[in-house]
Amino acid sequence: MFGVHRDRVKRRPPLQRIVQLCSAVLFNGYALGFRKGKIFTGRSKAVCVPVLNCYSCPGALGSCPIGALQTSLGGAGRRFPFYVLGLLMLFGIVLGRAVCGLLCPFGLVQDLLHKIPVPKLKVPPALDRPARYLKYAVLLVLVVLLPALAVTGAGVAVPYFCKYLCPAGTLEGGIPLMLADPALRGLAGALFNWKALVLLVILAASALIHRPFCKYLCPLGAFYSLFNRFSFYRMELDKSACVGCKQCERSCPMDVEVTKNINGGECIRCGKCKAVCPTGAIASGFAFGVKGKSANDWRKSV
Amino acid sequence: MKSNRPAAAAGIRYGLLALALAMIAAGVIRGEQLEVLNKAVRICLECIGIG
Numbered sequence: 001m002f003g004v005h006r007d008r009v010k011r012r013p014p015l016q017r018i019v020q021l022c023s024a025v026l027f028n029g030y031a032l033g034f035r036k037g038k039i040f041t042g043r044s045k046a047v048c049v050p051v052l053n054c055y056s057c058p059g060a061l062g063s064c065p066i067g068a069l070q071t072s073l074g075g076a077g078r079r080f081p082f083y084v085l086g087l088l089m090l091f092g093i094v095l096g097r098a099v100c101g102l103l104c105p106f107g108l109v110q111d112l113l114h115k116i117p118v119p120k121l122k123v124p125p126a127l128d129r130p131a132r133y134l135k136y137a138v139l140l141v142l143v144v145l146l147p148a149l150a151v152t153g154a155g156v157a158v159p160y161f162c163k164y165l166c167p168a169g170t171l172e173g174g175i176p177l178m179l180a181d182p183a184l185r186g187l188a189g190a191l192f193n194w195k196a197l198v199l200l201v202i203l204a205a206s207a208l209i210h211r212p213f214c215k216y217l218c219p220l221g222a223f224y225s226l227f228n229r230f231s232f233y234r235m236e237l238d239k240s241a242c243v244g245c246k247q248c249e250r251s252c253p254m255d256v257e258v259t260k261n262i263n264g265g266e267c268i269r270c271g272k273c274k275a276v277c278p279t280g281a282i283a284s285g286f287a288f289g290v291k292g293k294s295a296n297d298w299r300k301s302v
Numbered sequence: 303m304k305s306n307r308p309a310a311a312a313g314i315r316y317g318l319l320a321l322a323l324a325m326i327a328a329g330v331i332r333g334e335q336l337e338v339l340n341k342a343v344r345i346c347l348e349c350i351g352i353g
Contacts, residue, residue: 045342046335055342056349063342067349071341072334083329084338089322093315163348174350184352192351230315289312 016102016270017111024105026061027051028172033058037180048084050091051104052220054166056173058180065091066143066220067162067169074147074157088223096231097224100214101268106168107214113206114253121208128255131216132266138165139219161219163191167199210253214268225265232286235262235269241281248273248282258282 027049030040039058049062065088072081091099100107114120123131142161151157162169174192178185205212214221237259248258251273254266258273262282274282329335347353 039343039345041343043339046339048338054346054349056346060342063338064349067346068338068341072337075337077337079332079334081329081334082325082332083334086322086325086327086329089318090326093318093322159346159348162346163351163353166349169346169349170351173346174352177345177350184350187347187352189352191353195351227318230311230318232315232319287312287315 014271014275016272017108019102020105020108020111023051023103024108027053027105028057028059029061030059033060034176034180037177037184039177048087050095050099052106052166052168052218053104054162054169054173056169056177058173058176060172064162064168066166067159070143070147070157070159070161073144074151074159076155078148089227092224092227093231095224095233096228096263096269097221097265097267098231098233098269099224100218100221101270104214104220105172107211107268109171109203110206110211110213113203114210116207118207120210123209128215134216135218135222138217139222143219164194165198165217167195167202167213170195170199211268215254215266221268228265228267229263231263232288233269233284234287235267235274235282235284236287237262238281238283241279243279243281245278247276247278251276 033040037058039056040061042061044061045055045063047062048065048068049060050065052066053060053062053064055063055067065084068084069081069088072079072084095103138161142165146160147157149157150160170192174195178188202213202217209215242259244259246259249256252258253270253272254268256262256264256267256273262273269284271284274284
């Protein structure tokens with residue numbers, strides 16, 4: 001028992017957790033907003049952050065790319081959203097889903113909830129595999145098609161994903177603002193109750209299943225997954241050093257087949273496979289050159 | 303064929319990077335960043351579950 005305690009005291013937070021915490025603070029650095037119940041109105045909000053981070057969070061210093069994309073598609077001008085889509089592509093091609101694994105504050109929330117010591121649920125592959133495609137449907141229908149096509153009488157479209165599904169908006173924006181502002185609390189009705197229910201279900205599911213929102217619903221994760229295979233930041237498996245023990249696959253929170261498809265769309269580059277590999281066959285890093293880089297090359301460069 | 307794979311992947315990588323930068327530049331020239339700013343500096347009632 002004492003040994004267990006000593007082990008806990010000695011354990012340092014993994015690098016992933018430190019990076020996640022730093023980015024959550026960096027993207028939501030306007031601390032005064034939480035006290036005043038007001039949102040930041042500086043010019044940095046013209047730039048989208050790479051993560052799902054509500055621009056109505058009192059601390060948010062940048063814009064949510066999914067909210068901005070819906071606004072651009074559903075605005076009165078009906079213009080092709082070059083700026084937002086370009087930024088999303090830039091984040092996707094540079095980092096891929098490392099954004100999800102290392103930078104996203106809502107990913108951090110899910111990771112922390114999964115640490116709660118309750119029995120964990122393994123979703124059967126027959127249900128898990130088709131359910132992974134749901135996030136692409138959310139991206140296509142709620143983020144692109146409905147805002148682009150379903151226009152209200154005023155000539156603008158509603159941000160459907162933000163309004164009906166986004167749990168980050170409720171957690172980071174709705175709850176802090178309502179706690180600070182009684183007038184906003186008075187306006188909360190059926191829609192807020194619905195969004196609070198969605199948030200509660202996702203938070204409760206996060207304790208049982210690892211990152212359920214990232215796996216099944218997040219439209220931003222769906223977008224970045226399209227770039228994972230080509231992104232500059234990538235994982236590499238040195239097949240000559242791999243002993244086939246499959247510890248990497250057992251430790252993967254996203255259930256990626258690491259030995260077969262290490263840069264597949266579901267890998268969030270959290271680095272857990274790399275940490276458990278007994279032979280150091282897995283590496284991660286930026287690949288700028290034309291030649292394929294082996295895990296050994298990466299280890300040497302680090 | 304197999305030896306061309308890394309070169310092809312690098313070509314796609316740099317091509318997509320160039321396309322992304324060109325799209326951002328086109329958007330900035332059209333002033334799309336101001337539309338993003340305009341939306342982001344007001345409380346989004348839909349996002350927080352009110353409107």
